[in-house]
Amino acid sequence: MRRTVKKLTLCALLTALALGLSYVERLIPMGLLIPLPGIKLGLANVVTLFALCFLGPGPAFAVLIARCFLGSLFAGSLSGLVFSLTGGLLAMVVMAAARKGGRLSVYGISVCGAAAHNAGQICAAMAVMKTPAAISYLPVLLVTAVFAGALTGAAAAGVFRAAQAAGFARTWSRETNGKQGGAT
Amino acid sequence: MIKTKFGLWDGAACFLVLLLALGLALGLHAGAKNGGAVVAVSADGALALQRPLEGTEGRFPIDGEYPLTVCISGGRVWVEDSHCPGGDCQAQRPISRPGQSIVCLPGRITVAIRGGDGAADLIVG
Secondary structure, eight states: HHHHHHHHHHHHHHHHHHHHHHHHHHHSOOHHHHTTTTTTOOOOHHHHHHHHIIHHEEEEEEHHHHHHHHHHHHHHHHGGGHHHHHHHHHHHHHHHHHHHHHOHHHHHHHHHHHHHHHHHHHHHHHHHHHHHGGGGGGHHHHHHHHHHHHHHHHHHHHHHHHHHHTOOOOOOOOOOOOOSSOOO | OOOOOOEEEEEEHHHHHHHHHHHHHHHHHOOOTTTTEEEEEEHHHHEEEEETTTTEEEEEEESSOOEEEEEEEETTTEESSOOOOHHHHHSSSBBSSTEEEEEETTTEEEEEEEOOOOSOOOOOO
């Protein structure tokens, strides 16, 4: 019972943090740095990465779904849900596979996730718009995904090092019966 | 254990993504021939406007949830006066080659230049 409450509380905190980062991200004038429409850093992916690496795919999936639904609800645009959900789910699958591969660091996993996120959103756009025209934007998005993914990867690496130094993984693993804590 | 330092495999992953972007861009560009290219505007999946790219000059209002105006001039196409709250379609630079497009996601409007001379819009694999 205690373990479940702890897990639920941590997932709720991570969801709130991801929503906050999504909001803060909108205040960053990306258009001044990269003069292209629709470019985002994807700061919320730091939280998804943390959940995936420290808590496992299940909780990470729950945090992602909650963040997508609540984000669309707060933004007042449920039409955006299909894009964030498709991109987010594809990114999650790719990042989980990249992590399981064991070769990539948090930087590489983040870049793969960013590229998958953009590819997923373009697929959703093609389905919603009922035309393949949106694919012409994918090369540009993939190039920006490398830089955005590396930046969020750097942020995630800092968080991971701090969490590891604080012994988060060991504490979490002990308190949740040794079943969690992918990163030590 | 998750590595927190950038390594060789991470560089390879970045290179692979960039290679994919380049391949896709070249594939789209290979199918692009300006001769006989047409500007096609779709609203919610239905064709709303079709005009030859070369020789067309004018502003064309497009109805929809968020109405916008498509401008065609000098072999280039761009969006003006969009009512969309995002405004991404207006921010996008003019397009001039087959395979390129301007997309308004909230309004579900696509402005695309389709290949002329019987060329494919996209060559894959």
